[in-house]
Amino acid sequence: MTGPRPVPSLENDRSGGCGHLPAAEVEALLEGRLDPERQARFDAHVREGCGECALLAADAAVFAEATSESAVLTSEEREGAERDRAAVDRWVAREGSRRRSHARWRGVGLLAAAASVLLAVVYVGRRPDSSPAGSLALPLADGSSLTIATLPFNPPGVQRGEDDLSGLWAAAGDAYRSGRFKAAAERFAGIAKRAPAASDPLLYGGVSLLAMGRFEEAAATLARADERAKRAGTSGPALDWYRAVALSGSRRNDEAVPLLEGIVRDSSALPVEPGETDYGKLASDLLSRIRNTDIRKRGGNR
Amino acid sequence: METVSGEARTKASETPDDAELVRRFQQGVDREGAYRALFERYYRSTHAFFRRRVGDADLASELNQDLHTTVYTSLARFRGESSYRTWLFRLALSRLSHLRRRWRVHLDERPVEVDETFWSELGSGEADPRAGIDAGRRNAALKRCLAGLNEIERAVVIGQYVAGSTLQEITGLLRLDNPSGARAPLLAALRKLRRCLESAGITSGGDA
Numbered sequence: 001m002t003g004p005r006p007v008p009s010l011e012n013d014r015s016g017g018c019g020h021l022p023a024a025e026v027e028a029l030l031e032g033r034l035d036p037e038r039q040a041r042f043d044a045h046v047r048e049g050c051g052e053c054a055l056l057a058a059d060a061a062v063f064a065e066a067t068s069e070s071a072v073l074t075s076e077e078r079e080g081a082e083r084d085r086a087a088v089d090r091w092v093a094r095e096g097s098r099r100r101s102h103a104r105w106r107g108v109g110l111l112a113a114a115a116s117v118l119l120a121v122v123y124v125g126r127r128p129d130s131s132p133a134g135s136l137a138l139p140l141a142d143g144s145s146l147t148i149a150t151l152p153f154n155p156p157g158v159q160r161g162e163d164d165l166s167g168l169w170a171a172a173g174d175a176y177r178s179g180r181f182k183a184a185a186e187r188f189a190g191i192a193k194r195a196p197a198a199s200d201p202l203l204y205g206g207v208s209l210l211a212m213g214r215f216e217e218a219a220a221t222l223a224r225a226d227e228r229a230k231r232a233g234t235s236g237p238a239l240d241w242y243r244a245v246a247l248s249g250s251r252r253n254d255e256a257v258p259l260l261e262g263i264v265r266d267s268s269a270l271p272v273e274p275g276e277t278d279y280g281k282l283a284s285d286l287l288s289r290i291r292n293t294d295i296r297k298r299g300g301n302r
Numbered sequence: 303m304e305t306v307s308g309e310a311r312t313k314a315s316e317t318p319d320d321a322e323l324v325r326r327f328q329q330g331v332d333r334e335g336a337y338r339a340l341f342e343r344y345y346r347s348t349h350a351f352f353r354r355r356v357g358d359a360d361l362a363s364e365l366n367q368d369l370h371t372t373v374y375t376s377l378a379r380f381r382g383e384s385s386y387r388t389w390l391f392r393l394a395l396s397r398l399s400h401l402r403r404r405w406r407v408h409l410d411e412r413p414v415e416v417d418e419t420f421w422s423e424l425g426s427g428e429a430d431p432r433a434g435i436d437a438g439r440r441n442a443a444l445k446r447c448l449a450g451l452n453e454i455e456r457a458v459v460i461g462q463y464v465a466g467s468t469l470q471e472i473t474g475l476l477r478l479d480n481p482s483g484a485r486a487p488l489l490a491a492l493r494k495l496r497r498c499l500e501s502a503g504i505t506s507g508g509d510a
């Protein structure tokens with residue numbers, strides 16, 4: 001026997017089900033009313049080694065049990081659910097208020113929205129700090145670290161694309177502002193998928209990853225943000241700054257330094273307005289630290 | 303422990319069914335009230351689902367909150383081709399699927415290539431538990447049994463015996479903050495796998 005046999009597909013129909021079980025039969029599986037012959041075939045398919053369907057069967061069993069009328073929840077589960085209830089209540093109250101505000105201004109604001117997009121394109125790097133920011137520790141080559149402020153959250157006022165993403169932005173922003181960066185990163189990634197031209201969700205997602213110390217993932221995410229920003233013409237110092245931080249944290253100072261030099265160069269052309277983040281100064285400071293630690297390392301290696 | 307059955311029956315007799323609530327939401331008839339009723343009906347159950355499938359209370363809360371905020375923003379587009387409960391299940395699955403891909407614990411048709419030490423650490427008796435067992439049957443049973451673990455347990459097993467990570471690395475990767483780190487879920491996972499593989503006739507339980 002040379003190894004496992006290939007798993008035969010249960011169905012050719014991949015419309016909305018797990019890939020092997022059609023969507024209509026997922027419902028029947030969940031409700032325990034799959035035709036006996038189909039159930040037997042599904043069970044055999046799982047026994048033959050389809051991991052995806054094994055997961056589906058396990059998930060369906062747990063979901064069916066948890067949502068049944070006779071479900072028994074532990075006290076920990078009930079307490080956790082009450083915390084969720086409070087959080088969702090707050091979110092819905094906020095979301096309802098935002099939607100009512102949107103509805104009032106939508107008809108009047110179309111032209112204003114277009115103008116806002118244009119202004120945002122020009123001024124995206126000059127957003128004033130408007131929310132409390134967290135911080136992250138950037139490790140340096142000499143073992144010290146530099147405290148970097150996270151990007152203040154400023155949700156986009158204009159919806160780009162067909163979907164109304166305001167609810168998703170609100171949920172992601174909540175997580176980001178409260179320092180739940182893991183949840184924030186996931187939510188921003190979800191927004192980025194729904195808005196494939198937007199760079200902002202990837203920027204905030206990248207900063208969330210930085211806040212968790214995941215520098216290499218952050219560098220990759222921010223590189224994607226940069227690609228989108230360049231296509232849309234919305235590149236700016238904030239994105240370059242956090243890309244440089246991610247690259248430096250990933251020990252890729254050879255790539256970080258040119259970015260930092262570019263920020264310093266660009267910032268000297270435009271004055272910083274009150275309330276704006278002075279990325280030029282931040283870049284200049286980090287460049288000095290990088291160069292000083294490099295000199296100390298070279299000195300120590302003599 | 304407390305049951306929710308009494309509450310569910312009371313709620314069912316006092317409020318409309320899921321389909322009616324969805325209709326009210328989509329037609330703008332007391333939209334907030336319709337959403338609230340659906341939420342009240344399911345939020346505890348979906349939290350329990352995530353808690354049991356993931357194995358971490360905080361992560362379960364994040365997934366559950368994300369699920370129900372997504373319901374709020376997406377219910378207008380629900381076409382009613384399945385029941386609301388099934389739709390909720392599929393939304394929940396998409397969140398789990400995303401987590402599984404991030405942690406690389408999604409199972410598919412490929413065999414699970416465990417390290418040799420897995421079988422000895424399973425502790426299933428003196429004889430080699432794999433003796434006389436077809437490799438395909440053994441791998442299929444292992445996948446079924448892995449699917450029954452929660453996400454953290456599966457991540458720890460796959461990290462330890464497939465990816466070759468140390469327990470410390472796995473503890474850091476999964477951000478486990480209990481004092482034992484990854485060791486506790488690993489021990490729990492091995493116990494469950496032992497029982498599952500025994501019932502599948504793959505291991506002997508030590509007395510064969």
